[in-house]
Amino acid sequence: MTSDIWHQIFNYDNYGELLFLVRNSLIAGAVLGLVGGVVGTFVMMRDLAFAVHGIAELSFAGASAALLFGANIAVGSLAGSILAALVIGALGVRARDRNSVIGVLMPFGLGLGVLFLALYKGRAANKFGLLTGQIVAVDAPQTAWLIGTSAVVLLALAAIWRPLTFASLDPEVAVARGVPVRILSPLFMLLLGLSVAVSIQIVGALLVLALLVTPAAAAMRVTASPGLVTLLSVLFAVTSVLGGILLALGSSIPISPYVTTISFMFYLACRGIGALRARAGVTAGRVA
Template identity: 65%
Template sequence: MGADAWDALFGGLPDYGAILALVSNSLIAGAVLGLVGGLIGVFVMQRDMAFAVHGISELSFAGAAAALLLGFDVITGSIIGSVLAAAIIGWLGARARDRNSIIGVLMPFGLGLGILFLSLYDGRSANRFSLLTGQIVSVQSGQLGWLIAIGGGVLVALLLIWRPLRFDSLDPQSAAARGVPTTAVSLGFMLLLGLVVAVAVHIIGALLVMALLVTPAAAAMRVATGPVSVPVLAAVFGFVSAVGGILLAVAGTLPVSPYITTISFLIYLVCRGVGARRGRVVRVRD
């Protein structure tokens, strides 16, 4: 690795402590996002909705870009876009085929709107760039409370509907036959997912939200199968990816997203290797 590349990745080590104090808000928000994103990601995987995460993020990006253009709070705009997209997908996309077609329509529409709003914005270019790829100092003191409140609220709501949501995610036909209000559960889950995506867009950017809402859960499912072990591992992997990425980004000059996505991807590769090795061992024993 050349000297310039090394400086870009880890060029700020001498002032690490001072810089770290400036991004304490991002560390806290990243920790909350990693934990909640890992947990909700388990249901995203079980319900085969990874594509939906990306679709919601595009309208969240459009909402944040509109707020930036109009001078409103970016988090509020992101939440409005995310919740609107989640409601549309949850209401109209009950079946997988319908859901994928709706997402395929919403994604380019949201991305196009977001690009339009950013092209009309004549403020700092860093603000525009951060909506796509994240920004290490994007979380201000006034916004931290909102991000923690959203993450905590989603976590509490997720725990309250955990059992019916898990039942509906694994066997929707049996859940409906047993009297589980599957439509309400599905729509509620989509709204919670929309809120988490709105937080993720503010931390890691609209283009890379799946690194914290899909990859940790996918990694956990490679090495665990239990109803407790999978969510716990997914939350741990999400926490390590988010906090570890921010800690590394503090020492460099690159956006936070490449560090978070790299850590998340490496965890997935390790878990995939461990899972494949276990599978070979079981086959040999059989």
């Protein structure tokens, strides 16, 4: 029994032949890791981890609706993400209000998604893939759409990088200095919605946090420099996605457990390093 389970998790028969099938997925995974690592930095700075989950639920509902009615799943996912981002950005100005809005949206979006999937009579793999991700269904048009959307997100972030960083680290001082904080907030929510939408296709709706939150959370455990946090976050995210794809290819298990496990291991390692540094700093202070 144990050997059968292990064979399901790790099975590298004909691995070289299968590797060719996920060429587009590897490209998409690298792009998603880049976007997730960069966007995740601002997600953590602005305390929007809960918002990622809320947007993912509406994105899942949109993708499920598209699957049911025979529309483009990527477009449905994008529509759901943008709608959620706009609602959260418009109604949730303060942290308490924002969390309340997200708490209302999440079960509503999940319920709609489950309803649409229950009505869908097609392949079960399509239903499962929306929740947990899939690696062999990423074709050339989807890859092109993903790269194009990701480029829009990255270019927009590059254009507002400095004021957004300032507003994320100290919003009150940013307002006093004339930074358009009220404009930057909904704009970033829109970019976050786009990022969630492109991530759904690979890692699934339920585990998108592993791409947009965990890598940046890990990086912040070892450094306080915004630039270094971004670099480490991108490194962790890209490694998690590509590593997850390569491991999932040699098994019958979906990609998501591998991505989340690698991402979580990065977090544990960085948390341990941070704890050791803090302990060393306390010891040095006592000696001094």
